[in-house]
Amino acid sequence: MKYPTENPTRMRLTRNALALLPALLLMANVSSPVIKNEITALQLEANVSKTLPSFVDCYSEWNLTSAGLSKEAFTDAVKGYNYLQSKQLLNNTGVLTIVDYSKPSSQKRLYVLDMNSGKVLFNTLVAHGRNSGLEYATNFSNKEESHQTSLGFFVTQNTYNGGNGYSLKLKGCEKGINDKATERAIVMHGAQYADERFLQNNGYLGRSYGCPAVPEKINKKIIDAIKNGSCMFLYHPTKRYTTVSKILNS
Numbered sequence: 001m002k003y004p005t006e007n008p009t010r011m012r013l014t015r016n017a018l019a020l021l022p023a024l025l026l027m028a029n030v031s032s033p034v035i036k037n038e039i040t041a042l043q044l045e046a047n048v049s050k051t052l053p054s055f056v057d058c059y060s061e062w063n064l065t066s067a068g069l070s071k072e073a074f075t076d077a078v079k080g081y082n083y084l085q086s087k088q089l090l091n092n093t094g095v096l097t098i099v100d101y102s103k104p105s106s107q108k109r110l111y112v113l114d115m116n117s118g119k120v121l122f123n124t125l126v127a128h129g130r131n132s133g134l135e136y137a138t139n140f141s142n143k144e145e146s147h148q149t150s151l152g153f154f155v156t157q158n159t160y161n162g163g164n165g166y167s168l169k170l171k172g173c174e175k176g177i178n179d180k181a182t183e184r185a186i187v188m189h190g191a192q193y194a195d196e197r198f199l200q201n202n203g204y205l206g207r208s209y210g211c212p213a214v215p216e217k218i219n220k221k222i223i224d225a226i227k228n229g230s231c232m233f234l235y236h237p238t239k240r241y242t243t244v245s246k247i248l249n250s
């Protein structure tokens with residue numbers, strides 16, 4: 001009985017395929033989890049982007065230049081706003097308060113923005129700390145009894161009636177920069193030295209012990225709009241703040 005003759009070429013190809021099979025199986029087992037992890041990471045990144053909307057393009061859309069708010073102050077404020085929101089530290093995300101301390105106290109440098117419509121809810125005068133400077137704030141501190149303004153990001157707390165009337169507690173969110181706000185009793189309150197009459201008589205506002213004091217006639221309206229967990233950003237472009245802020249550099 002004659003058996004069929006084996007095809008040498010087919011036998012060689014079969015041997016080669018069998019030799020490669022373990023390597024192919026190993027690659028499949030190694031690469032699958034990696035691909036899955038990459039897909040999962042991309043999905044998480046997409047979900048975060050959807051959760052935290054970008055407001056960078058809103059500066060022009062909301063025409064904030066005409067309101068006198070600088071793009072630099074707005075951009076930094078939005079970065080911190082998004083950061084605090086991602087950490088679930090904000091209960092009142094509908095508003096954002098920005099104080100531009102690069103401006104003199106003779107200018108309306110406090111802005112409260114509606115983050116849904118882009119409307120400027122308030123734009124008014126605001127004082128700085130007594131030892132931060134006269135017309136301009138140039139020195140900033142987190143130390144008790146310094147009587148200087150602290151820069152950076154704060155979360156508004158509850159209200160109370162104290163020595164300066166209706167006031168708003170502020171919680172500093174940046175360690176070493178403004179986290180002593182509670183110990184220093186840094187709050188928002190109304191003050192006669194922060195109104196138009198004082199400005200007209202002196203050419204600049206009076207100064208606080210470090211609190212962002214505002215005109216008494218609109219103090220309550222501002223506080224009621226921003227209380228209970230909104231973001232407040234006290235801005236100045238000094239590198240003594242911008243280079244050490246973990247929020248801005250996150």
